[in-house]
Amino acid sequence: MRIAILSDIHDNLWNLEVAMDAIEGCDAMICCGDLCSPFVVDELARFRGDIHLVFGNNDADLFRITAKAAKLPAFHIHGEFFEAQLAGKRVAANHFDLIARPVAKSGNFELVCFGHNHEFEISRDGGCLLINPGPIMGARFSGGKRVDVTPTFVVYDTVTAEPEVFGVNPGRTGVVRMERVLGV
Template sequence: MVRQRVWAAGPQEKQIRRLRVTVAIISDIHDNVWNLRSVLAAAGTADVLVCCGDLCAPFMVARLAEGFGSRPIHVVFGNNDGDLYRITGVAAGFGNVHLHGELFSDQLDGRAFVVTHYDTVAATIDRGAAEVICYGHNHQYALERRDGCWLINPGAVMGYTPAGNREIAVSFVLYDTRTNEAHGWQVGHGNRCGEAAPLPGPADSDP
């Protein structure tokens, strides 16, 4: 399969559809370099990485960039990304890392993406204007299809939720731009590093 590097599409590129692009979607790393290593290994065939925020320390930008190779990475900021000055400085050293503030809205391989950290913000986004809405923040994996739009919370790379003060599955989502399909994956919990097990499919699917 021939893969091409795909960035957020420019004005002339938005009408061009590639053969296929796989987008890996992650969120809420919270400095857990070990879980991030497993997730990036399991998502190794993806062409583009989207991070929905809460990397936390600036050095996590380097871990993302080095772990995903030279392929494009799109990042929005979360409420725990406090040192934005140094995060921006680290990202400047990697040409494939693109920081988008608190909202990313553009096309990836002809598919309209909107990415935010907050579930409350995601709930207000016009689903008629987007094909894929990605968010995180609440550390709750969710894969839904509403009004022809994907609503994707990939869960927390951290593997922990403050709700109930407990460990949760370390998860991520892979989205296929050609088929418009999304699938959740879990690492850890008996899987070796770089291996992933499927998570439940979309809830409230459109007919």
């Protein structure tokens, strides 16, 4: 199973559209929050597999996001925390690193995903792979100032247990496979 992992969209439909084209062959998606507006659900709905969403701190209109997603049978909203078995892997997701890190350390999961800080990260804590796919938005904030970064997302293969990192090309002309992350 190939699982697309996205986070921190912040209404950037242009970068999201490019990412959605690239993950077309994936079997499931985990979205770690901060869609921001309900209209983002419409773009996510193009995905043909199950979508697992946790809310972030900037998902202000939870009612309308939930109402839109409820009309889509493959769209699963999990509130602030998601845990499941996906293709035999114990998986958890939430928006915040302050929650995700202790969850990864618990030893109860093989994959824990998070977002929030807009900083791409793949690390290992014991037997758990910890993934922040980075922001689809394409920016982070440092010292109160906006810093442009490459919009990134991750595809995790449950068979090989390897993540692949993808970045949206400047000009939104597709994606580029970033350095393959092995042995983390």
